Amino acid sequence: MSDHAIHLQLHVWRQSGPRASGRFVTYEARDISPEMSFLEMLDVVNERLTAKGEEPIAFDHDCREGICGTCGFVINGVAHGGQKGSTVCQLHMRHFRDGDELTLEPWRARAFPVVRDLMVDRSAFDRIIQAGGFVSVNTGSAPDGNALLVPKVDADVAMDAAQCIGCGACVAQCPNGAAQLFTAAKISHLAQLPQGQPERYQRAQAMVAQIETEAFGSCTNYGECEAVCPKGISIDFIAMLNRDFLKAAVRVEREARVAGGSG
Amino acid sequence: MTATTTTTSTGLLDARSPGGPIETRWERCKFDLKLVNPANKRKFTVIVVGTGLAGASAAASMAELGYEVEAFCYQDSPRRAHSIAAQGGINAAKNYQNDGDSVYRLFYDTVKGGDFRAREANVYRLAEISTAIIDQCVAQGVPFAREYGGTLANRSFGGAQVSRTFYARGQTGQQLLLGAYQALERQVAAGKVKMFPRTEMLDVVVEDGRARGIVVRDLVTGRVRRHAGHAVVLATGGYGNAFFLSTNAKGCNATAIWRAHRRGAMFANPCYTQIHPTCIPVSGDYQSKLTLMSESLRNDGRIWVPRRKGDTRRPGEIPEAERDYYLEARYPSFGNLVPRDVASRNAKQVCDDGRGVGPGGRGVYLDFADAIARLGRRAIEERYGNLFEMYERITGEDPYSAPMRIYPAVHYTMGGLWVDYHLMSTVPGLFVLGEANFSDHGANRLGASALMQGLADGYFVIPYTIGDYLVDHMGEKLSTDTxxxxxxxxxxxxxxxxxxxxxxxxxxxxxxxxxxxxxxxxxxxxxxxxxxxxxxxxxxxxxxxxxxxxxxxxxxxxxxxxxxxxxxxxxxxxxxxxxxxxxxxxxxxxxxxxxxxxxxxxxxAKRDDERFSYVAAWEWAGENRAQVLHQEPLTFEYVHPSQRSYK
Structure with missing residues (x-):
C-alpha cells in the first residue's frame, strides 16, 4: 500500500470555541492511502495527533454515506471539496495528488457561527423549518393514502426538491451567505404537492421572513449554491420560491381583509 | 461465579399482552387503557431521548395531544438521526396492488421471518398499524413514488411474495424522517416541544422505583444537567456500533439503553444482530464504517467466487466453468434471493475457504454482466444507477465493466431493552421505542420493516399507552433537587x-x-x-x-x-x-x-423450539457480576413454527 501512499500538507482552521479567535495550523498527513475517504484521512491525522498529546481536530460527521448532512467544510475554497454531487465524507483521497497542499476551513457564514475548529452551528436552518416548513396535520387525521392522487411528474419534482440534506454548503459557498436554496427546496417540495396547498402562501411568507431574522444575506443569483449542492438541487426552485413569495404578498393581504370583514 | 455460568430466574415477566382473538387485541387494549383528560395533559412532562423515526414521531404526536415534551438528540439537529440512511422502503399491508396482501399476511410473514422468536400480539399490532402510517406520511407531504395515474407505487422487497413496500427513490428513510422532523419542528414552534440538540443522555434517574428523569451532558459546553419528567421515552436506536465497523452512523451508540439497563431495565435478546449481505467490503485498516447498498441489487446481480482457492486472476479472465455461483447451486429455488442471514453466512463460508476476492480475500463478486447482456445497459442504469454511482465513488471501480465486490456487514440489532405490550420496560415509567427495544422482529428483521416499526411505535402506540401510565401520577410535582x-x-x-x-x-x-x-x-x-x-x-x-x-x-x-x-x-x-x-x-x-x-x-440453521422458545431478558446484577436471565415464554396460537427452507 505504501507504494501508492500520498503525502499532503493540511492547513486547518483551529478555534477552541465560539468566542475564541482562530488560526490556521499546518499538519503533515503522511502515508495516506488513496482508498481512504477524506474523513478517514482526518481520522488518521487525529489518531497521530492524539498519540503526540495534541488535541484532535474537531469536525462534524455522522453517517459517512452522504445522506445525514452532518459533515461539511471548505477545502481550498470549495464547500465539500469540489467533487460533483458529493459531500466531503464521500470524497476519496484518490482524487488528490502526492504533495498537494490543502486548506480546510469551516463554513464561513455569519448565520453559522463556529462551534469549534471545523464545526459550525446550523440551528438557523431548524428555525426556518419551524417558521412553516411543514404541513399542519396532526397524527391520526389523515385520509387514505390513495384518496389523494398526485401526478407522477409532480411527485418527482417534489422529490427533487425534498432530497435536500440541510448540510449548509449552499450558504457557505454563496458570496452573500444566503439561505435561499435551502428554503426554496422545502417551499417547492410542499408547493408541488396537493397536501402543501392550504398553507402554501403563508408558508412562503413565514419562511422568508425567518431568513431575514437570521443573519443570512440576500440572494443575488450567483448560482454557486447549486454548483456545490451535494444533491444537485436546482436554482429553478429559487425562482419558484420568489413567485410564491410575491403571490403571497397579494393573497395574504386579501385573506386578512376577508377574515377581518367577516369578523 | 464464573463468567460463563447462567443464573436463571423463574419469575415470570408480565408482557401485558392481551388475549382473545388476535384481530381485536389492540382495539380491546386501547379501550381498556385509562385516558388523561385533555385539559390535564399539559400538566405532564414527557422526556423523549433520540429523534429518529420513533423519537421524532413520538415527540410530535404526544405534543399534539397536549403533553409538554422535552426532546434530546446528540446530533446538531433532529433531522440527522440515522433513520435518514434507510434506502429501501417501508412495508404496509395496504394491498393496493390487489396481489393478496393483508394485515394477516404481513403479520404471518413477520413472525415467520423472525424465525418464531417474536411476540405474536405485538407483531399483529405492527401489521395492523402499518396502513395508518402510510396515510399519515402521505398527508405530511412525503413524496412517495407514484404511478402515472397518481396512485402510490409499490415494489416487492427482500424476497416478499407481494408488493407491499412504499418508497421514495432510494431515500425512503430520509423522506420519512424529514416528515417526522417537520411535525416535530411544528410543535417546537408551538411551544409544546423543547428541543435539546447536541445533548447526550448519560443516565436515567429512577426514584421510588420509577423513571423520573435523565442526566445529560451538553456536548458544546460540557455542562452536565438534570431534567425531570413524569415519564421517560428512549428512542435511541440500535447497538450495531459495538462491532466498530457497521453500517450505522459513527455517532450511533448504546449509552442510553445501557445506562437504563444498569438502572433496572432488562435487556432482551442481545445476541440477535442482523448482518446485511450487500455492503462494500473493507479496503484497509483505517476503515471507519461500512456502506450498505440496497439488497435490491440481488434481483439482477449474480453472486460468485472462483472455484480455485487463492485465484488472483481478474474476474473477466476467469472462465465460466471455473466460477462457483454458490447460492444458485445450493438454493436452486431462491438462488441469489435467499434471506439476508443465509446470503451473509454463505459469503463468509466461501471466504473462510480461501476463495474470497479483493483486499484480504474478504469479498465475493456480485456480477451484472448477464443482466446487462439480457436487458441492456440502460435498463440496469435505470434500476440501479444511483447505487452503481455510489459504488464507483467509494471504490473507484466501474461496476458496469467489472463485477462489484460485496461483503456482509452489521446492519441492525433485533435485540434491545425488554418492553411489554405497552412498550414499557421493566422500570415503570421508562418506555422504549424503535430499534432500541426488542419487540417486533424476533431473531431476524425483514427488509423494509424497521421504518414501519419506528413509526408505528412513535405515531400510533406510545401516544395511547403512555396516558395509561401517566394518569396514575396526576398532580405529582417534578423536582430535580432530589x-x-x-x-x-x-x-x-x-x-x-x-x-x-x-x-x-x-x-x-x-x-x-x-x-x-x-x-x-x-x-x-x-x-x-x-x-x-x-x-x-x-x-x-x-x-x-x-x-x-x-x-x-x-x-x-x-x-x-x-x-x-x-x-x-x-x-x-x-x-x-x-x-x-x-x-x-x-x-x-x-x-x-x-x-x-x-x-x-x-x-x-436448526432451531430448538423445545428449549428456546422464549425471550431471553437479562437483569443487571451489579458491577462485575453476570446478569440474571429471565425468560418470557413465547406461544404461537396463529403462526405455527416450522423450519425455514430455501432450497
Whole structure:
C-alpha cells in the first residue's frame, strides 16, 4: 500500500470555541492511502495527533454515506471539496495528488457561527423549518393514502426538491451567505404537492421572513449554491420560491381583509 | 461465579399482552387503557431521548395531544438521526396492488421471518398499524413514488411474495424522517416541544422505583444537567456500533439503553444482530464504517467466487466453468434471493475457504454482466444507477465493466431493552421505542420493516399507552433537587473525570477497533461455544486495559469528541460481553443467530423450539457480576413454527 501512499500538507482552521479567535495550523498527513475517504484521512491525522498529546481536530460527521448532512467544510475554497454531487465524507483521497497542499476551513457564514475548529452551528436552518416548513396535520387525521392522487411528474419534482440534506454548503459557498436554496427546496417540495396547498402562501411568507431574522444575506443569483449542492438541487426552485413569495404578498393581504370583514 | 455460568430466574415477566382473538387485541387494549383528560395533559412532562423515526414521531404526536415534551438528540439537529440512511422502503399491508396482501399476511410473514422468536400480539399490532402510517406520511407531504395515474407505487422487497413496500427513490428513510422532523419542528414552534440538540443522555434517574428523569451532558459546553419528567421515552436506536465497523452512523451508540439497563431495565435478546449481505467490503485498516447498498441489487446481480482457492486472476479472465455461483447451486429455488442471514453466512463460508476476492480475500463478486447482456445497459442504469454511482465513488471501480465486490456487514440489532405490550420496560415509567427495544422482529428483521416499526411505535402506540401510565401520577410535582438526581449526576461526573484522568497510551478508536474485531470474529455471523467462551474471557480483560490505558485529551467542560466516544465505547464493552453471554446460552440457531453446533445435516440453521422458545431478558446484577436471565415464554396460537427452507 505504501507504494501508492500520498503525502499532503493540511492547513486547518483551529478555534477552541465560539468566542475564541482562530488560526490556521499546518499538519503533515503522511502515508495516506488513496482508498481512504477524506474523513478517514482526518481520522488518521487525529489518531497521530492524539498519540503526540495534541488535541484532535474537531469536525462534524455522522453517517459517512452522504445522506445525514452532518459533515461539511471548505477545502481550498470549495464547500465539500469540489467533487460533483458529493459531500466531503464521500470524497476519496484518490482524487488528490502526492504533495498537494490543502486548506480546510469551516463554513464561513455569519448565520453559522463556529462551534469549534471545523464545526459550525446550523440551528438557523431548524428555525426556518419551524417558521412553516411543514404541513399542519396532526397524527391520526389523515385520509387514505390513495384518496389523494398526485401526478407522477409532480411527485418527482417534489422529490427533487425534498432530497435536500440541510448540510449548509449552499450558504457557505454563496458570496452573500444566503439561505435561499435551502428554503426554496422545502417551499417547492410542499408547493408541488396537493397536501402543501392550504398553507402554501403563508408558508412562503413565514419562511422568508425567518431568513431575514437570521443573519443570512440576500440572494443575488450567483448560482454557486447549486454548483456545490451535494444533491444537485436546482436554482429553478429559487425562482419558484420568489413567485410564491410575491403571490403571497397579494393573497395574504386579501385573506386578512376577508377574515377581518367577516369578523 | 464464573463468567460463563447462567443464573436463571423463574419469575415470570408480565408482557401485558392481551388475549382473545388476535384481530381485536389492540382495539380491546386501547379501550381498556385509562385516558388523561385533555385539559390535564399539559400538566405532564414527557422526556423523549433520540429523534429518529420513533423519537421524532413520538415527540410530535404526544405534543399534539397536549403533553409538554422535552426532546434530546446528540446530533446538531433532529433531522440527522440515522433513520435518514434507510434506502429501501417501508412495508404496509395496504394491498393496493390487489396481489393478496393483508394485515394477516404481513403479520404471518413477520413472525415467520423472525424465525418464531417474536411476540405474536405485538407483531399483529405492527401489521395492523402499518396502513395508518402510510396515510399519515402521505398527508405530511412525503413524496412517495407514484404511478402515472397518481396512485402510490409499490415494489416487492427482500424476497416478499407481494408488493407491499412504499418508497421514495432510494431515500425512503430520509423522506420519512424529514416528515417526522417537520411535525416535530411544528410543535417546537408551538411551544409544546423543547428541543435539546447536541445533548447526550448519560443516565436515567429512577426514584421510588420509577423513571423520573435523565442526566445529560451538553456536548458544546460540557455542562452536565438534570431534567425531570413524569415519564421517560428512549428512542435511541440500535447497538450495531459495538462491532466498530457497521453500517450505522459513527455517532450511533448504546449509552442510553445501557445506562437504563444498569438502572433496572432488562435487556432482551442481545445476541440477535442482523448482518446485511450487500455492503462494500473493507479496503484497509483505517476503515471507519461500512456502506450498505440496497439488497435490491440481488434481483439482477449474480453472486460468485472462483472455484480455485487463492485465484488472483481478474474476474473477466476467469472462465465460466471455473466460477462457483454458490447460492444458485445450493438454493436452486431462491438462488441469489435467499434471506439476508443465509446470503451473509454463505459469503463468509466461501471466504473462510480461501476463495474470497479483493483486499484480504474478504469479498465475493456480485456480477451484472448477464443482466446487462439480457436487458441492456440502460435498463440496469435505470434500476440501479444511483447505487452503481455510489459504488464507483467509494471504490473507484466501474461496476458496469467489472463485477462489484460485496461483503456482509452489521446492519441492525433485533435485540434491545425488554418492553411489554405497552412498550414499557421493566422500570415503570421508562418506555422504549424503535430499534432500541426488542419487540417486533424476533431473531431476524425483514427488509423494509424497521421504518414501519419506528413509526408505528412513535405515531400510533406510545401516544395511547403512555396516558395509561401517566394518569396514575396526576398532580405529582417534578423536582430535580432530589437525592436520586444528585446521586446520578455525581456518578456521571465521576465517570467523566475517570475517563479524562487515565491519560494512557492508546486512543479510544484503537480500543473500539479491537473490541469490534473480537465481537465480529466470535459473535458475528456464526458463533460457537469455544469462540464465545474465549470472547467472554477476552472482553473483560480488554475492558480493564481500556480503563487503565485509554488516552482522552482535553477537558470535560468543553466540546470534546474523544470524550464522547470514550463514554460510548466503555458501554459497548459491557454490552459486548452481554451479547456473548446471551449467544452462548442460546445453543440453538435462529434467525440472525447461527450456532455452529446447531445445524442440519445440510448445514442449515436448526432451531430448538423445545428449549428456546422464549425471550431471553437479562437483569443487571451489579458491577462485575453476570446478569440474571429471565425468560418470557413465547406461544404461537396463529403462526405455527416450522423450519425455514430455501432450497
Amino acid at each position: 437525592a436520586a438526581f444528585a446521586a446520578a449526576e455525581s456518578e456521571v461526573r465521576q465517570r467523566i473525570e475517570r475517563l479524562l484522568g487515565v491519560r494512557g497510551k492508546r486512543t479510544v478508536d484503537a480500543f473500539h477497533r479491537e473490541l469490534g474485531h473480537l465481537l465480529w470474529e466470535d459473535c458475528g455471523m456464526a458463533r460457537n461455544d469455544a469462540g464465545l467462551r474465549r470472547a467472554l474471557e477476552r472482553i473483560p480483560a480488554l475492558r480493564q486495559e481500556f480503563w487503565e490505558d485509554v488516552n482522552v485529551l482535553g477537558g470535560g467542560d468543553e466540546l470534546n469528541q474523544a470524550l464522547e466516544k470514550a463514554g460510548r465505547v466503555a458501554d459497548f464493552f459491557e454490552l459486548g460481553e452481554l451479547m456473548c453471554r446471551d449467544a452462548l446460552h442460546r445453543s440453538e440457531s435462529c434467525g440472525g443467530h447461527f450456532r455452529e453446533e446447531s445445524q442440519t445435516e445440510e448445514g442449515e
